[in-house]
Amino acid sequence: MHSEKKQASIAANEHAEADSKKVLWFFIGFFGNILGILIAYMYQQTFLVSRFLGESPEYIAFYTDTYKEKTRKLQVRWAIIGAFSPLVFFIVLVLMTSLFLPIFMIEF
């Protein structure tokens, strides 16, 4: 039983990684900001029904819970990265400017 749960957990995590469209969620976060993050939290990635073929009820129960949790986590993570990337870019730009602009001005 323990082995089955472990198998279900590993498979669900890896399938979620493979199924999640990370680039898409990044841009949804980038353009949608808070709304994008909310969509990422609420959207449920569909799964392949064939993954349940010949699997036990315990496997299905554990797989379903793990898959849902993992896909949501990934979606939200990438939407957050997308939403905050303009801010990070701005901070980096300000830092670079404040660091290199004086050097540039001295040289001239």
Added chain:
Amino acid sequence: MLKNFFFFIFLFPTFILGSALHAARLKTLSLDFRRELKEALVKNNSTLKGEEKNKTETTIGTLHYDAEAKQVVVEVSEPLVQIMIVKDKALEIYYPVEKQAFRFISDGKIPLPFIEAILQTTQPEYGLTLLGYSLDKHEIKGDVLYTYWVPPEKEKERLGTVIMGMRNDLLISMEVRNPDGNLAAKSVYEQHIKLGTNHIPMAVTASVYAPQSALLQHERIIYSNPRMNEEPLNPILNFTIPESVKVREIKW
């Protein structure tokens, strides 16, 4: 597209049979299957022990399709007894031995394209034209004719090229590429049998790949004993989960 392709492969003979028997007014269709599956993702996971890494899962059962009810029932007999019922937006899974059941309810259609695929069999080119694909080019290598199908313009960011291989008018291979051109899935069709005017592959080998073409899954399915319009109707097609069984309902 990748998800669709998986079941497309798995139930390919079903809808080919549907096509072959369309003229005879298909009501029901049953097909025995034996599926051997190796999941590369789990296999490659370092937390699993040696024997678990090399495990091949074998599933044996029967597929049933009811054309009027637009319902598919998958009856699994090995490695355990399991009944899967797909109708409309719901998937039900019942375990007669354990007396447990699940009901998955989706907002949209449950992604089981073989139902649509059966209906698409009246369309030419295995439903590719119905999906908006158009023939781009063809080439002949040895005795195999390869045709290249491109997705509609508005879907090109999501879908890639489909390459079909035909030998003596029999479909022997199909490749699905992702929009970047990398291999997404490949299937090989063998052991064709003649049914009516069509030839049906009774052995299908399929591989599904990750975005960078790393192997995700490899399976071989052997189909046998095709039965059409069985009389009397197989009772499994009228099966409902007993009321005494508690069903775990999952919104998806």
